[in-house]
Amino acid sequence: KNQVEQSPQSLIILEGKNCTLQCNYTVSPFSNLRWYKQDTGRGPVSLTIMTFSENTKSNGRYTATLDADTKQSSLHITASQLSDSASYICVVSDRGSTLGRLYFGRGTQLTVWP
Amino acid sequence: EADIYQTPRYLVIGTGKKITLECSQTMGHDKMYWYQQDPGMELHLIHYSYGVNSTEKGDLSSESTVSRIRTEHFPLTLESARPSHTSQYLCAITTGDFADTQYFGPGTRLTVL
Numbered sequence: 001k002n003q004v005e006q007s008p009q010s011l012i013i014l015e016g017k018n019c020t021l022q023c024n025y026t027v028s029p030f031s032n033l034r035w036y037k038q039d040t041g042r043g044p045v046s047l048t049i050m051t052f053s054e055n056t057k058s059n060g061r062y063t064a065t066l067d068a069d070t071k072q073s074s075l076h077i078t079a080s081q082l083s084d085s086a087s088y089i090c091v092v093s094d095r096g097s098t099l100g101r102l103y104f105g106r107g108t109q110l111t112v113w114p
Numbered sequence: 115e116a117d118i119y120q121t122p123r124y125l126v127i128g129t130g131k132k133i134t135l136e137c138s139q140t141m142g143h144d145k146m147y148w149y150q151q152d153p154g155m156e157l158h159l160i161h162y163s164y165g166v167n168s169t170e171k172g173d174l175s176s177e178s179t180v181s182r183i184r185t186e187h188f189p190l191t192l193e194s195a196r197p198s199h200t201s202q203y204l205c206a207i208t209t210g211d212f213a214d215t216q217y218f219g220p221g222t223r224l225t226v227l
Contacts, residue, residue, distance in 0.1 A: 004156075009154075015197050032160045034215070036178075041220075041221065041223065042220050043118075043204050043205075043206070043218030043221050044157075044204075044218050045221050046215055046216075046217070049215060055146070089156075089157075093214070102159070102216070104156040104158075105188065106154065106155055106156045106157060107154075107156070109154070
């Protein structure tokens with residue numbers, strides 16, 4: 001069964017600290033993996049996207065890694081800010097085309113305290 | 115990026131009412147989607163469209179219906195709302211790049227009393 005599991009479910013950190021969010025998937029075949037940030041009451045916004053051949057991708061203070069062999073991805077946030085408080089969603093595509101499906105994780109709820 | 119508009123942003127209505135959630139985009143993208151998301155849960159695809167007069171049901175069974183008469187608009191309708199329909203509804207488009215990245219609208223938070 002194609003699934004996307006994220007951990008932890010929720011996380012609280014202090015402003016300025018780093019954190020790492022995890023995503024494990026069983027989706028096959030695999031086309032690409034994306035991380036989205038979803039602020040409360042808003043739609044998700046894409047942070048990074050990685051294909052099978054990529055093992056790291058950065059977007060400012062966000063760095064995503066992908067190990068396609070172990071089917072694991074992580075999102076590392078450096079020097080966290082209050083505005084980083086949001087839900088971070090891992091999404092895996094099985095074909096990345098018109099016929100492809102997207103599999104969504106439940107997200108990690110990150111709270112950054114001052 | 116893509117400009118996707120959803121109205122209303124928040125809606126509280128009574129059981130049995132008919133409602134239409136609006137989704138519009140100004141860039142002429144063919145592929146549009148509706149997702150349903152409960153708090154703390156993953157997004158579930160309920161409808162999608164690949165162009166005018168094209169609509170398909172998604173992975174999650176939904177009592178809602180959609181139409182695509184014009185490229186710019188993809189409204190979702192509930193003929194008779196029930197408390198079980200309380201959820202957040204997100205509209206999305208894909209721009210047709212190699213990875214078909216989805217861009218989401220701000221969502222409509224629906225509460226049925």
